Amino acid sequence: MTARLPDTLPITRGCPYAPPDEHRRLQQEAPISRVTLPSGMTVWALTRHEDIRTMLTDPRFSSDRRNPNFPLLLEGQRLNTDFVPSLIGMDPPEHGPARREVVGEFTVKRMAALRPRIQEIVDEHIDAMLAGPRPTDLVKALSLPVPSLVICELLGVPYDDHDFFQARSSLLLSRTASPEERKRAVDELREYLGELILAKERVPADDLLSRRLAKSDDHEELKSLAFLLLVAGHETTANMISLGTMTFLERPEDIRTIHEDPSRTLPAVEELLRYFTIAEIATSRVAVDDTEIGGVPIRAGEGVVALSNTANRDPETFDRPDELDLERGARNHLAFGFGAHQCLGQNLARMELQIVFDTLFRRIPGLRPAVPLDTLPFKDDANVYGIHEFPVTW
Amino acid sequence: MRIVANTDVCVGAGQCVLTDSAVFDQDDDGTVAVLIENPEGQRLDGAREAVTLCPSRALSLVED
Ligand code: HEM
Ligand code: SF4
Numbered sequence: 001m002t003a004r005l006p007d008t009l010p011i012t013r014g015c016p017y018a019p020p021d022e023h024r025r026l027q028q029e030a031p032i033s034r035v036t037l038p039s040g041m042t043v044w045a046l047t048r049h050e051d052i053r054t055m056l057t058d059p060r061f062s063s064d065r066r067n068p069n070f071p072l073l074l075e076g077q078r079l080n081t082d083f084v085p086s087l088i089g090m091d092p093p094e095h096g097p098a099r100r101e102v103v104g105e106f107t108v109k110r111m112a113a114l115r116p117r118i119q120e121i122v123d124e125h126i127d128a129m130l131a132g133p134r135p136t137d138l139v140k141a142l143s144l145p146v147p148s149l150v151i152c153e154l155l156g157v158p159y160d161d162h163d164f165f166q167a168r169s170s171l172l173l174s175r176t177a178s179p180e181e182r183k184r185a186v187d188e189l190r191e192y193l194g195e196l197i198l199a200k201e202r203v204p205a206d207d208l209l210s211r212r213l214a215k216s217d218d219h220e221e222l223k224s225l226a227f228l229l230l231v232a233g234h235e236t237t238a239n240m241i242s243l244g245t246m247t248f249l250e251r252p253e254d255i256r257t258i259h260e261d262p263s264r265t266l267p268a269v270e271e272l273l274r275y276f277t278i279a280e281i282a283t284s285r286v287a288v289d290d291t292e293i294g295g296v297p298i299r300a301g302e303g304v305v306a307l308s309n310t311a312n313r314d315p316e317t318f319d320r321p322d323e324l325d326l327e328r329g330a331r332n333h334l335a336f337g338f339g340a341h342q343c344l345g346q347n348l349a350r351m352e353l354q355i356v357f358d359t360l361f362r363r364i365p366g367l368r369p370a371v372p373l374d375t376l377p378f379k380d381d382a383n384v385y386g387i388h389e390f391p392v393t394w
Numbered sequence: 395m396r397i398v399a400n401t402d403v404c405v406g407a408g409q410c411v412l413t414d415s416a417v418f419d420q421d422d423d424g425t426v427a428v429l430i431e432n433p434e435g436q437r438l439d440g441a442r443e444a445v446t447l448c449p450s451r452a453l454s455l456v457e458d
Contacts, residue, residue, distance in 0.1 A: 100425070103425075106406070108408045108411040
């Protein structure tokens with residue numbers, strides 16, 4: 001199958017509200033096809049919802065990021081392999097037991113128990129916004145600190161260390177930090193997490209690390225897990241806070257809707273997740289055995305990228321796929337992936353977003369963008385789509 | 395129709411609980427626990443939805 005496509009598949013979105021045209025053309029003309037990524041790697045691109053679900057539930061596709069054929073978008077992205085591989089890079093038979101050890105920390109019920117504390121965190125940051133200067137950058141004031149503090153809460157980082165943790169975790173994501181600064185932040189965070197684990201071993205408390213320590217004394221593995229939770233749960237949620245706020249600010253009638261009936265917020269969150277599908281590249285895989293998808297043979301050693309943002313607009317699966325319908329509430333989207341690796345933190349993310357949108361527009365009813373939205377710096381070149389900076393005022 | 399849950403493949407994503415927490419629950423380890431084995435009416439519709447949403451394909455509905 002061939003489509004009239006540029007030699008290299010563009011990965012930049014351009015319009016924040018739509019997948020790249022080239023990805024759409026693939027879906028229409030060659031839904032399973034060989035493409036060359038900007039990294040120079042040639043891989044399979046999947047664009048149909050059902051094909052991606054099939055791929056992500058087929059154990060012949062591996063998540064092992066150390067495999068040299070694992071798709072990379074850009075050159076130089078191969079992960080530092082010194083770390084103990086974390087959950088996200090594991091395959092069966094290791095993945096299942098490893099996931100089972102932590103998934104009890106993320107049940108719908110346990111997440112509900114975190115709600116009051118998350119509400120407090122959100123309120124404190126909105127208090128600070130209201131007391132501070134206008135305009136302010138929503139990303140720094142709210143989007144980034146809220147998920148990072150929620151992870152502190154989960155891991156049991158003591159209050160006095162929050163500033164340290166927060167500063168390092170935002171350096172990891174900073175566009176202006178140099179590679180050396182970023183590496184130093186990673187080292188300092190890992191060292192900190194190592195010390196935190198030792199402290200929890202001495203004085204256990206009511207948190208994830210203490211509970212894990214009661215069952216295992218593998219500190220390296222625990223450190224990797226803690227770091228993964230930070231990396232996987234921080235920027236993703238932050239970007240959805242920014243993108244969701246931007247979208248709501250363009251649709252005052254939807255702000256009114258969730259204000260009058262807060263039961264509408266969760267379906268809205270779900271639709272925003274579908275509409276932006278910010279982390280599609282996380283669901284790349286590499287075939288470790290010959291197999292086939294939708295009748296197309298895929299050989300061992302071939303990489304596969306799931307273009308989930310486009311698949312989340314698959315007309316076979318979603319009616320009026322390009323319409324942002326905040327009442328749709330469909331959870332069969334691929335924004336959290338599918339299969340055994342489907343986002344561990346999804347119910348935490350849903351709750352964080354729900355609380356932020358419910359609280360932000362209620363407490364700052366006059367909130368508005370301080371610059372035209374089409375001038376916002378979107379993360380067009382990043383693995384996780386989002387907004388670098390979002391000046392707002394009220 | 396009876397709900398069958400394969401607890402060996404469940405990855406604890408909780409999609410089923412979100413669909414209907416009267417029919418599905420998660421135990422302390424995050425694994426699915428079926429509360430109503432033979433759902434009817436609206437509950438059955440919810441169970442059907444959970445079957446398609448479950449990311450690990452751990453759920454199925456069988457005719458007895
Ligand atoms: C809106 C926010 C989020 C989005 C869009 C998102 C997206 C994703 C996606 C697409 C995957 C699948 C990766 C794969 O198939 O390999 C994933 C996995 C994962 N996510 Fe999230 N995520 C979000 C928030 C969070 C949060 C808040 C946490 C935890 C605090 C978290 C922790 C994880 C972990 C640990 C995995 C790996 C699970 C495994 O491999 O079994 N995520 N996420
Ligand atoms: S949706 Fe599936 S994987 Fe998730 S808890 Fe329910 S049965 Fe388990």
